[in-house]
Structures are given as structure tokens and as C-alpha cells.
Amino acid sequence: MAATAAVVAGQAVASGLAAKNSFKGSNASSFSTAMATPVKMVSARTSKAGVANASLYSDAKYDLSNYKFEPIKESIVAREMTRRYMTDMITHADTDVVVVGAGSAGLSCAYELSKNPNVKVAIIEQSVSPGGGAWLGGQLFSAMVVRKPAHRFLDELEIAYDELEHYVVIKHAALFTSTIMSKLLARPNVKLFNAVAAEDLIVRGERVAGVVTNWALVAQNHHTQSCMDPNVMEAKVVVSSCGHDGPFGATGVKRLRSIGMIESVPGMKCLDMNAAEDAIVKHTREVVPGMIVTGMEVAEIDGSPRMVRNPTHPALFFFPLDAPHSEHTQLFRIIWWLSLWKFMCCRHVSWCCQWA
Numbered sequence: 525m526a527a528t529a530a531v532v533a534g535q536a537v538a539s540g541l542a543a544k545n546s547f548k549g550s551n552a553s554s555f556s557t558a559m560a561t562p563v564k565m566v567s568a569r570t571s572k573a574g575v576a577n578a579s580l581y582s583d584a585k586y587d588l589s590n591y592k593f594e595p596i597k598e599s600i601v602a603r604e605m606t607r608r609y610m611t612d613m614i615t616h617a618d619t620d621v622v623v624v625g626a627g628s629a630g631l632s633c634a635y636e637l638s639k640n641p642n643v644k645v646a647i648i649e650q651s652v653s654p655g656g657g658a659w660l661g662g663q664l665f666s667a668m669v670v671r672k673p674a675h676r677f678l679d680e681l682e683i684a685y686d687e688l689e690h691y692v693v694i695k696h697a698a699l700f701t702s703t704i705m706s707k708l709l710a711r712p713n714v715k716l717f718n719a720v721a722a723e724d725l726i727v728r729g730e731r732v733a734g735v736v737t738n739w740a741l742v743a744q745n746h747h748t749q750s751c752m753d754p755n756v757m758e759a760k761v762v763v764s765s766c767g768h769d770g771p772f773g774a775t776g777v778k779r780l781r782s783i784g785m786i787e788s789v790p791g792m793k794c795l796d797m798n799a800a801e802d803a804i805v806k807h808t809r810e811v812v813p814g815m816i817v818t819g820m821e822v823a824e825i826d827g828s829p830r831m832v833r834n835p836t837h838p839a840l841f842f843f844p845l846d847a848p849h850s851e852h853t854q855l856f857r858i859i860w861w862l863s864l865w866k867f868m869c870c871r872h873v874s875w876c877c878q879w880a
Contacts (some may be wrong), residue, residue: 612715613755616646622735622759623647624722624776627656629819630765631704632677638714645714646757650721650740655701656767668697671801681707723754725762725779725815732814734758765818768792774824777817785812790827792820803828 616622621637623630626649638645647654661667670678670685675692678685681703685692694700708714721743724736738754746752764776769791780786804822811817817825 612717616644616715616717616757618758619644619646620759621645621761621763622722622757623763623765624735625649625656625765625767625819625821626651626654626716626718627765627767627819628658628701629656629767630763631655631658631701631708633763633765633818634714635704635708638708638711641711641713643713646759647714647716648720648722648735648737648757649716649718650743652719652740654705654716654718658701659698661697666696666698668694668700670694722766722775725776726756726758727783727785730785730813732762732812735762760814762815763818764815764821766821768820768824768830774821776815777811777821777825780812780815786825789825792823792830793827794829795831796829797831800829800831804831 620643621634623634623637623645626634626647630647630649631654634645634647637643653659658668661669669691670693671691675685675687678692678694678700681700683694683699683703685694709716717737719740720737721740722735723738723743725732726734726736734757736754736756738752742749742752762776766775767773769778774789777786777789781789800823803826804819807822807826807828808818809816811825820831822828823830
């Protein structure tokens, strides 16, 4: 696809490459259409396994009444799950980026960062089912409305939509969420720890250096039990994308306020979709050294307007890992050059800071 071909992926380089906005200066008139037109119908790609399965099901000898799975011992299942999970915990005990919150903001952020295979990304999600509010549109309706030019992100993900003049519509929000998750979690440098809560932050001096974790069910029951101590993940950067206020919402900025690292969390204002979207993109930033706040959590810390719970928060950022460093500086810099071609309808994430 033309849009996908123009995407600049974040690649690690020793000297730190300068990212170029492939869509800068796009002519808005080129997006105009008079009527809704179904476009971007993506054909399924068949894997080798898929070919094998297709052959199996088309085989005249295939008899469902005689179907039988290969035998396995229960202990093998337990060992495989335990070994792999514990290996992931060891790998990400000291990681590059921890993204707290696997809603549309966190998933989109992790998707862009993990294009660099040298960047280890751990995603922490307190719910068993990641995706946040992006499984449905507003008022639990199905469709997802995406304002242009963010539809180019959908092109990259190969998600079909109906196109109108200034926006596109995905027939079901779950198409976006399931697609980005499947592509993201297939990457070897990404691990999703769902049903895990970030209970606290690791702070060294004036810098956030990681998160304190626990099983989500444990975190919800400290008032009923005692001595349920947590674990930790150290990280060079923590991305807090916990959403708006709630039981697990805006937890990153609320914790910063409670320890005096920021002055206040005024909470989001009443709904104004156009003002809110611009504010989220503009004010996504490193709020304290080592911690970036994204998505609706930005509205909580800045008191900007709220948005309809509808789609997602992608933005484009360039992430060189191997920038010059010493023991007194970051091992990498986030080089920002915000591009609104990934500017989704109701919530948006961008990385807009660079630090030494």
C-alpha cells in the first residue's frame, strides 16, 4: 500500500537517525469523497500452518467422528506454561520500556516501539483481557470512527474500513484491537503481562526507574490479606497509559502527586472532542524524568476535555536505542517528530520528549 510504503519504522542506529515525516504536507483535498465507500478490504494471508489445515479439512479421509488429539501429560502442560512465563519475568526484570496499561494507547505505543527489534518492551495490564475500552465504540456500540489522516495507521495494520470525507469507519472496534494485538504480541521483543497490576513506581532520586508489580487479584485484596509483597520491573523508560480516573485509572499520575513529584491532578474536563484530541497529542510528554504519560491520563493531569470512548491512540515516534550514553545519562533517547497521520478519533498517543 502507498501509505504503508511511506512509513518510517523506528530502527536502532548508533549515531541516532533523523526521522522524517512521510506524510507531512498531505493535501487534505485528496481525502475528499462524496459518499461512504467500502475500501481497504484486506485479504487473509495464509501461513504454512493454514495451508496444512486447509489440506486437512479438504481431505476426504478426514472424519470428525474419529478425530483424536495427540496424548500429553498434565505435568508437561504445567511445565511449559511455568517455564515460559518465568523466563519472560527474568527477561523483563530489567527491560528497556515498561508500558503500563494495554488499552489502545499502550498497544499503539508498544507497536511502534517494538518495530526496533533491539528494544525490549514489557506491557503490564491489570485486566485479564487487554484492549481497554477499544473493543467497542461509544455507549457499547460496535463501530469505530477514525478521523483522517489516522486511517493510514489502519492501512499499515491492513484493517478494512468504510471511507467518508473526513473520517473512516471500522465496522467493529474489535477488528482494530484484535489485529494490533496479534501483530504486536507475535514480536519476540514484546511480552504482555496481563492480570498484573502496577502497584507503585520505582523512584531513584528524582527519576522514575521502573514499576512495582503484583497479580491484579492480589492488588485488589490487600485489605483482606497481609504479607502479599510485590515484585519489580526496572526500566529505562516507563510509559503510563492507565486511562482516565477509576479503580485502576490514572494511577501513574496519582502516585506522582502523592509523593510530591507533581503538584496536582485536576482531572479531565467535560467533553469537547475536537479540543480534547489536539490537547492529548500536544501535551503527551515526559512529566518527570523517566516517565511519559499518554492517552486519557494526559487529560487527567492537565485538566483537558474528555472524549467519547471510541477508538484508539496511535502516533508516530522514532526510537533509537543506541544513542550516546554514560552511567549518568539515558542509554537511549526518544527522538520525537510528531506526525498526525496516526491521529485516531477519540484518543491519541504521541511521544514528544527528548532527554539526555
